[in-house]
Amino acid sequence: MYDHSSPFAQARAPGAEPKAAFALKRLRRAVIECELRPGTDCSEPDLAQRFGLGRAAVRTSLVTLAAEGLVAVEPRRGWRVAPVTGALIGDVIRARTAIEPGLAEIRLPHDTAAGLTALTRMGAALHGRDDRQALVTLRAADRQILDQLAARAGGLVGRWLDEAWNQADRIAAFFDLAGRHHQPVGREPLIAALAAGDAAAARSEIAAALTAFQDFATAALLSLPSSLDVAGVEDGRRRRQTGPATARGTRPDRSQRQGDIT
The missing domain is CATH 1.20.120 (Four Helix Bundle (Hemerythrin (Met), subunit A))
Incomplete structure (x- = not known):
């Protein structure tokens, strides 16, 4: 969606606002723009290193994003970006x-x-x-x-x-x-x-x-191609339970992908 080259992008450098507020904006944007792909797992240390943010700010931001339905905590595994279903x-x-x-x-x-x-x-x-x-x-x-x-x-x-x-x-x-x-x-x-x-x-x-x-x-x-089915909840569970080979060979049928959109 928004990017740094857009004349409408308004993200500021970390020094221009509190670090926690900047971290929340940066991670929220990463989720909304699918820079962090839907359905993927992520950890606080990895996010802190990837985006140059403090661990405490990352943790606080993830709690807020979870309340907004953008991420979810994975017990003993870290965090998971909410899938698009x-x-x-x-x-x-x-x-x-x-x-x-x-x-x-x-x-x-x-x-x-x-x-x-x-x-x-x-x-x-x-x-x-x-x-x-x-x-x-x-x-x-x-x-x-x-x-x-x-x-x-x-x-x-x-x-x-x-x-x-x-x-x-x-x-x-x-x-x-x-x-x-x-x-x-x-x-x-x-x-x-x-x-x-x-x-x-x-x-x-x-x-x-x-x-x-x-x-x-x-x-x-x-019309979703199979290469993006990894974003689905069930596919994510299959990958964790049976390994990547089984997940790659499984593609939800049309009714599973549509869910209750109507």
Whole structure:
């Protein structure tokens, strides 16, 4: 997803903020962007060395990421990056469907709407391009727009939206590995509806964006190549129980990969 070369990337050097806060941002980004592949095991010492972070900061960050559903503790084994499965995709879609329509009640001031419109028009110029930098910039611009809307929702709703969108970004990044690239829908009609106070039109735009993401994720999941099936929970268990040779020779069928996405 986001990378250091994107004009929208805002990561700062360790000296610019507390080390623990920097460690959390860095590890969260590594998980969301699939720099740490879904379903893989990792240890605190390895993460500290790989990212140049302190052990204490890594441990604290992993506890926070576990609460966000991005990693899970593996007793006596360390940590495991949460796999991307049909069940996860279904959960994310249901969560977004339950929460995001509430954004339709937001009323955007004129200056805020103008700024977001400029941002979405910048992204619109990148639609249809398949190079990585264009995709990174387009997704980052879209996430900036969503983050500003979530900030206006505030409180728990804003936090829930942030966590749901982080998972959605991770799902999109995971499917990038398989050559299936999700491009966000244009947000200009949504911004116009919010600026005009047209909640019905805003809800319609939100629903259309959710449907587009669900359609993409469903099709991408069903076409998942066997080389990425290692991200599944059951495959990870097979690898630990029977060794890598058995796991490589086993591929879940379509119903197993889809899970309860619908």
